[in-house]
Amino acid sequence: MMEYSSMKPGDVRRLIREGKFTTFTSGVCNGYAQANLAILPKELAFDFLLFAQRNPKPCPVLDVTEAGNPEPRLAAPGADIRFDIPKYRIYRKGELTDEVTDLKQYWRQDLVAFLLGCSFSFEGPMLDAGLEVRHITEDHNVPMYITDIPCTPAGVFHGPMVVSMRPMTPENAIRAVQVTSRMPSVHGAPVHIGDPAAIGIRDISKPDFGDPSTIRPGEIPVFWACGVTPQAVAMSVKPEFMITHAPGHMFITDLLNADLSVL
Amino acid sequence: MMEYSSMKPGDVRRLIREGKFTTFTSGVCNGYAQANLAILPKELAFDFLLFAQRNPKPCPVLDVTEAGNPEPRLAAPGADIRFDIPKYRIYRKGELTDEVTDLKQYWRQDLVAFLLGCSFSFEGPMLDAGLEVRHITEDHNVPMYITDIPCTPAGVFHGPMVVSMRPMTPENAIRAVQVTSRMPSVHGAPVHIGDPAAIGIRDISKPDFGDPSTIRPGEIPVFWACGVTPQAVAMSVKPEFMITHAPGHMFITDLLNADLSVL
Incomplete structure (x- = not known):
């Protein structure tokens, strides 16, 4: 490549x-x-x-x-x-x-x-900022989850938000918020940090799309809105x-x- | 009030x-x-x-x-x-x-x-940041100008961008860029700083809409995209x-x- x-x-x-x-x-x-x-x-x-x-x-x-x-x-x-x-x-x-x-x-x-x-667009700047992006390190697809966060409906289209997850140390999670906040036109800041159950994710080790990422001790999952959402919503x-x-x-x-x- | x-x-x-x-x-x-x-x-x-x-x-x-x-x-x-x-x-x-x-x-x-x-939405944060907003100080309408910056057309709609202008010291202009960059969903960062002629404005003392603002010695005009644009474009x-x-x-x-x- x-x-x-x-x-x-x-x-x-x-x-x-x-x-x-x-x-x-x-x-x-x-x-x-x-x-x-x-x-x-x-x-x-x-x-x-x-x-x-x-x-x-x-x-x-x-x-x-x-x-x-x-x-x-x-x-x-x-x-x-x-x-x-x-x-x-x-x-x-x-x-x-x-x-x-x-x-x-x-x-x-x-x-x-x-x-x-x-999300490729904000993973580059995350890597540039010295943040590890787990699924890149582990060379697999980003883990994606269907949440219970409803999208705002419009006309015939409605459905839940799909999110992607990257595990981070708390320090790196804060930095990742800063880095991705600069890019509101490509997903922007995370939509959730921490407890997966709070956004309707039952088992973090079983993503709905993509592959699971290792979450190391002391790390918290950080969730971003995912571009799979509009396709999933349109399809429904x-x-x-x-x-x-x-x-x-x-x-x-x-x-x-x-x-x-x-x- | x-x-x-x-x-x-x-x-x-x-x-x-x-x-x-x-x-x-x-x-x-x-x-x-x-x-x-x-x-x-x-x-x-x-x-x-x-x-x-x-x-x-x-x-x-x-x-x-x-x-x-x-x-x-x-x-x-x-x-x-x-x-x-x-x-x-x-x-x-x-x-x-x-x-x-x-x-x-x-x-x-x-x-x-x-x-x-x-632009009311970013003038509040500018005032909060200690920046003077001239047309508020002078209690008149913000000066607005039709530029030669073309908007990106879509279907039947096309036309030039209308901008609003606020005079600033260079130091305050820099701070104003920072403050308004935080608000991309209400006009965001300026579209131009300095020479009015560079964006097709012939006489800064004669706005196309609103009232002229005093520009003091050492100040430069700072231009933001203006919400009058879509109405003007639709009307045309x-x-x-x-x-x-x-x-x-x-x-x-x-x-x-x-x-x-x-x-």
Whole structure:
């Protein structure tokens, strides 16, 4: 991955478009924001955008395309949302029906693409601040949990918040609050620190998505709103048609993580 | 105004609803966020919300109602957007056609109300930080200017950013950047410091809206994105129907300014 980590987003997107890069995007294009993808028909777009606006911590909007236009003009001018992600998932009425490497046969003129920020954007600054990020150290997927914290509903969309968890010493937890507070447009400050049961998590060793992280003696779990939330919420509505990226196969934007920081 | 400054938002909104409070809202309900109002038909709501999402500094969304529902459930549960503002303006095809004290005769089931943050929310923290806010000292309206900074367009909406200006000593300008950076959801950090011509302002002594502020020797002008922008942009599209608050007659929310701060 050393080669890809220092490449420019446009160059990696070209490799993806040409079918020469087909795998996970973690560690690719260091310093640039990667994004979750959710594509919905226009008749659901207002409600979904409103849901994101009302729940900015789990649903940090980086870009929204105009209906039928596959170019995310703000996050990556010149890119094409139909070809520039290594793997997509196609859902009909909430059921996974296909996994594809481009959207040529699925694109429609009424589709609106949402690019939503992901926690890769604040893990870089955490590492830069000298904080250990456990699932990176242990080389597994971040543990994610469905909580009993309700998202604020909007139109047809409603559901619980999904959170990601990183174990920290109390000292590092405080520093992590400071570091991530600078980045309100990519999840921002934690939503909870400490007792998992207080937010409806019954067994911290059994995440709903991803893999468990070791929690060492003296450490406390720190929970951030997770970008899986909007996909999970959209899916629960069982929309007639929906497209997402395949897990771990993100869209690489031209936005610097540093540009997403307010301080 | 001493009486109103310490009242709770719900109590003042009740007085407004009963026709017992009919004037400007500045200085009312200290510590609580006040909001600009823009009401548009649902067919323009997605584009307008997308415009706000793409231009968060001039268009800080505090709440958006569901079509036909006059209750801003997040910003002020129980309030009624049709009655709880002292004065409204009715526009048809961009022309002001009426000024009213309630919307009983104008409300429609297809209307969506947007409540957008206003600079009152960061002027309180600036005063708390010991910074002088010139137009408050001089007891006049904040000076506002149309710039040549283009907003990011969305659908039918496009136009230049409007900014407000506060003169500061360099030392205070630096402190003001820090204080307002904590509040990205109500305009956030300045968009420009110094030379007015660099952002297309020809004569700093002649604001496009509001009144000029005295700039003392050694002071530099500091410019923030202004909540007048979204109204000006919406109006330029000459929508079939649009409602706004009358200038200075804001909606008083239940949101604490402190809750709009990320730090």
